[in-house]
Amino acid sequence: MEHLVSLVDNPLMLARLSNQYIRLLSEFKDEKLKDALLENYQLNLQAKKEEQKRGRQSLALKMELEESQYQQKKIMAQNERLRYTSELDGFTGIYHKKAFQEHADELIKKVNQHNWGALLILDIDHFKEVNDTYGHLAGDEAILRIVDIMKKVLQTGDICGRIGGDEFSIFLCGLAQEAQVQKIMQSILKQVHEIRLPGLDMTLTMSIGCCLIQKPCSFTHIYQHSDQALYKAKEKGRNQAYLYKEQFCIQEN
Known part of the structure; x- marks a missing residue:
């Protein structure tokens, strides 16, 4: 059946x-x-x-x-x-200013005495001269080469962004001592100095300002200190890195 x-x-x-x-x-x-x-x-x-x-x-x-x-x-x-592409700078492919700040804010919250953070502001020296003398195509190529250098120094969790035409920023995580930051900044300066572009006779250099923190603070606070350090680097002759003297950001109320 x-x-x-x-x-x-x-x-x-x-x-x-x-x-x-x-x-x-x-x-x-x-x-x-x-x-x-x-x-x-x-x-x-x-x-x-x-x-x-x-x-x-x-x-x-x-x-x-x-x-x-x-x-x-x-x-x-x-x-x-x-969402991801909306956070990126259209030319370089790294975070634009607003997105960088938002992500940096989240990273700053995780900073503690065993997990330091550092904000670097990087500015191409005499970049207007590059554009005026060799043209914007040469300037664009210089920017892309520098962005590649920045990406290579990033470790897991680190981020970088473009905050202006020739101004960039990096947030480093998981640091334990000042020497780590100094080594990274010197590596960037060295690699930028070694850039060679067809038809570009001048040597590219950068100035870097940095603020190192070991406790949470506002992005505005650490950015101001890094910007002050960048000003000092330029004032001292450019093509160098300057670490903000008050190495550790004080908790704001």
Whole structure:
């Protein structure tokens, strides 16, 4: 019986099986037995149809749910890409000023005496002269080369951004001593000094101002100190890094 019922998956077999089964039942002389067997067959057949119907409905619902989940993930991924690209400077591909500040704010909150942070402000020396003498294409190429240098010094968790035409910023995390910051700044200065561009006869240099912190403070507070340090670096002759004298930012009320 179960074998016969299982064959009705093919609708074309249904009528043929029913006729064969009815002819088979006609061989029985006991009318009550025939009626009972026929009723049992019909009940099993109906149960099989209902099971198939539920199976199709369940499959349809599963497919619909999977499609809905796929579309949701797709939309979330698109939104994440849009959010990320909206934070980037269109030319350099690093954070623009607003996005850099927002991310730096979050990193500053994690600073403590075992996990120092440092904000660097970097400015290309005499950049106007580069543009005026060699053209904006040369200036653009210089910016891109410098951004590549900045990216290479970043460790996990560090960020960099463009906060002006020729002014950039870096936030370093996970520091334990001043020497680490000094080493990074000197590495940047050295690599920038070694940049060679076709048709550019002048040597590129940068000035860097830095403020080192070991407790949370406002971004404005640390930025002001780094900016003061940058001014000192330029005042002392450019092509150098200057660390703000009050090395540790005081917690603001």
